[in-house]
Amino acid sequence: MAAGAQIFTGLPTFDAAAETTRIAEGIRHALMQRLRRKGAVIGVSGGIDSTVVAFLCARALGPERVFALFTPEADSSPDSLRLGRLVAETLGVRSRIEDITPILEGAGCYERRDEAIRLVAPEYGEGYKSKIVLPDLAQSRDYSLFSVVIQRPDGTTFTVRLSAAAYLGIVAATNFKQRSRKMIEYYHADLLQYAVAGTPNRLEYELGFFVKHGDGAADFKPIAHLYKSQVYALAAYLGVPDEILRRPPTTDTYSLEQSQEEFYFMLPLEKMDLCLYGRNNAIPPEVLAPAAGLEAAQVEKMYRIIDGKRRAAEYLLAPPVLM
Amino acid sequence: MTSEKTAVAGVAIAQEVRRFVRENYLFGQDDGLKDDDSFLEMGIIDSTGVLELVSYLENTFGIRVESEELNVENLDSLNRICAYLEGKMNAARLT
Numbered sequence: 286m287a288a289g290a291q292i293f294t295g296l297p298t299f300d301a302a303a304e305t306t307r308i309a310e311g312i313r314h315a316l317m318q319r320l321r322r323k324g325a326v327i328g329v330s331g332g333i334d335s336t337v338v339a340f341l342c343a344r345a346l347g348p349e350r351v352f353a354l355f356t357p358e359a360d361s362s363p364d365s366l367r368l369g370r371l372v373a374e375t376l377g378v379r380s381r382i383e384d385i386t387p388i389l390e391g392a393g394c395y396e397r398r399d400e401a402i403r404l405v406a407p408e409y410g411e412g413y414k415s416k417i418v419l420p421d422l423a424q425s426r427d428y429s430l431f432s433v434v435i436q437r438p439d440g441t442t443f444t445v446r447l448s449a450a451a452y453l454g455i456v457a458a459t460n461f462k463q464r465s466r467k468m469i470e471y472y473h474a475d476l477l478q479y480a481v482a483g484t485p486n487r488l489e490y491e492l493g494f495f496v497k498h499g500d501g502a503a504d505f506k507p508i509a510h511l512y513k514s515q516v517y518a519l520a521a522y523l524g525v526p527d528e529i530l531r532r533p534p535t536t537d538t539y540s541l542e543q544s545q546e547e548f549y550f551m552l553p554l555e556k557m558d559l560c561l562y563g564r565n566n567a568i569p570p571e572v573l574a575p576a577a578g579l580e581a582a583q584v585e586k587m588y589r590i591i592d593g594k595r596r597a598a599e600y601l602l603a604p605p606v607l608m
Numbered sequence: 609m610t611s612e613k614t615a616v617a618g619v620a621i622a623q624e625v626r627r628f629v630r631e632n633y634l635f636g637q638d639d640g641l642k643d644d645d646s647f648l649e650m651g652i653i654d655s656t657g658v659l660e661l662v663s664y665l666e667n668t669f670g671i672r673v674e675s676e677e678l679n680v681e682n683l684d685s686l687n688r689i690c691a692y693l694e695g696k697m698n699a700a701r702l703t
Contacts, residue, residue, distance in 0.1 A: 420675075427678065427679045427680045427683075427684075428655070428658045428678045428679070428683070429655065430658065430659055430662065430675075430678065431659070446675075447659070448659070448663045449656065449659040449660040449662075449663040450663065452656070452659055453656070589648075593654060593655060596651060596654065597654050597655070597656075
């Protein structure tokens with residue numbers, strides 16, 4: 286190997302204990318000094334991120350100052366509520382179920398979504414299920430276009446590439462879900478004089494994997510600086526239940542189960558972690574590739590995709606423009 | 609089609625594609641967009657914009673943009689789009 290050749294073996298060593306202490310102090314400072322709120326409301330989905338945020342808040346503030354909210358709807362996996370309850374019971378925090386299905390029906394969420402799907406699949410209707418997917422990195426070309434996977438009532442499936450109108454219609458309609466959840470979280474926060482905790486990790490926050498004023502809205506975001514692998518390290522340290530540790534990340538947004546990889550990231554999250562870290566730290570593609578189990582050309586392509594997603598995220602993260 | 613008619617049709621297509629790009633990605637202003645400027649390098653079109661572009665090409669010119677044709681060689685500038693369209697429409701005429 287040439288002298289001075291760069292070698293990359295993975296993310297730097299992560300001290301979960303020290304980071305827990307640091308974040309807990311940050312949560313207390315945020316609530317007591319900056320926000321002047323008495324506790325934290327957390328939308329707990331049964332996924333790893335909201336679970337870790339709940340554990341951190343309980344450690345920082347005491348369980349008596351944490352309120353866990355479960356917001357299932359018609360397309361939610363039953364596991365989400367079951368695992369969410371497990372989190373609340375494990376921590377000994379108060380919790381409440383708020384089924385947002387009536388809100389979504391009143392807003393025409395499901396109806397609008399189905400109408401958009403019918404633009405490309407006219408047969409879509411009662412008893413059908415769906416999810417939208419991107420090609421994975423290996424299959425994608427220079428541009429990656431969404432398709433909708435549809436399951437008929439008889440269980441057979443087919444896939445149709447989405448037109449712009451259909452894609453935008455589906456996303457705009459399903460965004461009602463995240464925005465309705467946030468509306469309910471702030472209702473309880475107002476009642477209790479609590480702050481609303483956001484639960485994005487670094488991949489989601491930097492790359493715009495959230496709904497503007499939906500799950501993107503919060504008063505504090507205690508894990509937005511952490512790569513996904515670091516969130517898992519914290520979870521193990523904090524004693525998160527094993528079943529949640531092992532649960533594959535899901536969007537829990539569509540009626541067909543949809544992984545975060547197929548909806549947004551195009552790579553398994555552990556590889557996505559490495560690519561984002563590499564992009565953020567100017568690691569050449571050929572240096573990062575072996576550690577990520579990818580070809581250098583794939584890393585280079587993922588760097589371009591990351592840049593594109595970051596550009597798109599600027600709108601999602603931007604505060605209002607004042608005149 | 610005679611070479612003159614082909615040339616006229618080609619200019620009309622180029623003007624129509626430029627109009628679409630101007631109206632949808634440049635807020636109605638050309639700002640000196642050159643025919644071989646890279647949309648990606650200039651940050652003109654994002655992933656949703658590509659979806660819109662593909663829908664526009666299919667609906668306006670009666671073609672189908674196949675998955676393997678979704679690449680910068682075919683779609684990343686006004687010139688490249690026009691060359692791609694010419695190839696697709698010529699192929700359709702021959703079948």
